[in-house]
Amino acid sequence: MGAALAIAKREWKAYFAxxxxxxxxxxxxxxxxxxxxxxxxxxxxxxxxxQSADLSGVFAARxxxxxxxxxxxxxxxxxxxxxxxxxxxxxLLTLPVRPIDAVLGKFLGAMGMxxxxxxxxxxxxxxxxxxxxxPRGLEWGPIFGGYAGSLVLGATCIAxxxxxxxxxxxxxxxxLVAFTLLALxxxxxxxxxxxxxxxxxxxxxxxxxxxxxxxxxxxDSVDRGVILMKNLVxxxxxxxxxxxLNAAVLTWRKAG
Amino acid sequence: MIRVQDLCKxxxxxxxxxxxxxxxETGEIVGFIGPNGxxxxxTMRMLTGYLASDRGRAEVLGFRCLAPSARGAAxxxxxxxxxxxxxxxxxxxxxxxxxxxxxxxxxxxxAAVERAIELCALQEVARKRIRECSKGYKQRVGLAQAVIHSxxxxxxxxxxxxxxxxxxxxxxDLIQGFAKQGAxxxxxxxxxxxxxxxxxxxxxxxxxxxxxxGAPKKISGPLGTLEQAFRQITQTKE
Numbered sequence: 001m002g003a004a005l006a007i008a009k010r011e012w013k014a015y016f017a018x019x020x021x022x023x024x025x026x027x028x029x030x031x032x033x034x035x036x037x038x039x040x041x042x043x044x045x046x047x048x049x050x051q052s053a054d055l056s057g058v059f060a061a062r063x064x065x066x067x068x069x070x071x072x073x074x075x076x077x078x079x080x081x082x083x084x085x086x087x088x089x090x091x092l093l094t095l096p097v098r099p100i101d102a103v104l105g106k107f108l109g110a111m112g113m114x115x116x117x118x119x120x121x122x123x124x125x126x127x128x129x130x131x132x133x134x135p136r137g138l139e140w141g142p143i144f145g146g147y148a149g150s151l152v153l154g155a156t157c158i159a160x161x162x163x164x165x166x167x168x169x170x171x172x173x174x175x176l177v178a179f180t181l182l183a184l185x186x187x188x189x190x191x192x193x194x195x196x197x198x199x200x201x202x203x204x205x206x207x208x209x210x211x212x213x214x215x216x217x218x219x220d221s222v223d224r225g226v227i228l229m230k231n232l233v234x235x236x237x238x239x240x241x242x243x244x245l246n247a248a249v250l251t252w253r254k255a256g
Numbered sequence: 257m258i259r260v261q262d263l264c265k266x267x268x269x270x271x272x273x274x275x276x277x278x279x280x281e282t283g284e285i286v287g288f289i290g291p292n293g294x295x296x297x298x299t300m301r302m303l304t305g306y307l308a309s310d311r312g313r314a315e316v317l318g319f320r321c322l323a324p325s326a327r328g329a330a331x332x333x334x335x336x337x338x339x340x341x342x343x344x345x346x347x348x349x350x351x352x353x354x355x356x357x358x359x360x361x362x363x364x365x366x367a368a369v370e371r372a373i374e375l376c377a378l379q380e381v382a383r384k385r386i387r388e389c390s391k392g393y394k395q396r397v398g399l400a401q402a403v404i405h406s407x408x409x410x411x412x413x414x415x416x417x418x419x420x421x422x423x424x425x426x427x428x429d430l431i432q433g434f435a436k437q438g439a440x441x442x443x444x445x446x447x448x449x450x451x452x453x454x455x456x457x458x459x460x461x462x463x464x465x466x467x468x469x470g471a472p473k474k475i476s477g478p479l480g481t482l483e484q485a486f487r488q489i490t491q492t493k494e
Contacts, residue, residue, distance in 0.1 A: 002356070002357075002359060003356075003357045003359065006353060006356035006357045007357065009353075010353050013349075090301070090306050091401075093305075093306055094304040094305055094306045095354065095357045095358060096357070096358060096359065097357060254305075254306065254307055254308045255307075255308040
């Protein structure tokens with residue numbers, strides 16, 4: 001575990017050894033700020049138009065999932081591909097580190113970056129808090145729930161991107177593959193709804209079932225500050241599966 | 257110390273390492289020589305656990321390879337752009353990272369890093385980024401990260417590659433210094449006079465097979481120099 005933490009620290013610092021980390025933070029906060037304060041592509045009323053002191057603009061069903069499609073791919077694209085391009089993979093994998101430790105270390109480093117991105121919404125929390133004239137104060141439950149749900153959803157997006165990154169030495173390829181897969185996941189709900197009428201009867205039920213596991217559907221309840229156990233179990237096991245696959249890819253490549 | 261038995265490795269239909277067997281005892285310095293593509297790096301990568309063998313067995317210090325232990329083999333080859341590097345403000349963060357991953361306890365880490373810096377004469381560049389260092393320094397950073405935990409075995413893939421004659425002498429002295437302290441060293445190189453100077457024993461590999469094993473003098477034997485022997489042995493095999 002010590003090795004994983006050392007790798008996590010190194011990965012986290014690596015984001016700020018190049019402009020990448022700063023660019024990610026600035027773009028993330030600009031886009032989310034746009035969605036929350038000025039204009040939402042999904043027609044969610046802006047913070048000031050809504051006249052209620054809550055963070056539903058931040059945690060609206062589609063805002064963060066949309067950003068995770070872009071930023072999940074962007075945060076994770078370099079994790080393995082850069083290592084392979086520079087040839088530092090040999091160094092890392094010949095250190096006394098199990099593949100799963102290396103995978104976890106990199107994942108945690110990327111999660112650090114995601115936490116920082118989410119931290120750029122803290123000023124919005126302050127704005128909402130200062131606007132709140134309810135004598136009972138802010139409702140903190142939904143806020144914590146919203147952050148927790150966002151972290152789990154973002155973690156799964158990063159795990160997917162990290163796996164994509166393990167297959168190529170080209171960061172752009174890793175980004176495009178992860179972005180496309182995440183976008184498909186984002187639109188999974190719409191896709192299933194649109195396909196369902198055209199499918200034979202017995203598949204229509206399956207389409208409805210699948211719809212619940214779209215990126216936006218999973219985030220639906222977080223919007224209301226509720227984390228559904230079913231969604232949580234799905235996301236955590238998907239994340240664990242992706243990380244396990246990633247470790248398997250490393251082991252398998254040694255045999256190549 | 258290092259025991260290799262019947263080791264094979266293929267990439268697709270190309271057999272890179274073909275039933276290679278050898279043993280290296282404690283304290284030996286062995287020069288690993290052979291033409292490009294003969295299987296030197298592949299063999300060394302199997303010893304460091306970076307590649308798995310198709311068949312056969314490789315052991316370093318009694319550890320089966322592919323399960324490299326903290327005290328086992330240390331690879332040396334340092335690729336061109338290791339990041340994050342030796343950075344300006346902190347002293348040698350890259351070496352501290354390696355020390356941490358190698359499980360050197362926190363209290364001993366700084367001392368281990370300083371010792372490696374001193375051993376490999378890196379004081380001047382300890383605050384530089386690796387990519388800003390000259391080739392000679394880069395190779396020495398590679399050596400420093402490999403010796404940071406005082407390994408009993410050093411596996412060095414072309415440690416003098418790209419170095420000028422002065423830097424080569426420094427690197428050679430460093431390697432001999434480690435051997436004097438009881439480390440077992442296996443190093444590959446294309447510079448044959450270097451093998452004659454540094455290594456009491458040479459292993460020659462060609463097309464994936466060991467074709468000569470013994471003292472450089474013995475290998476060159478009636479053929480004159482090691483270079484002539486190298487050309488004769490490896491070319492007739494083609």
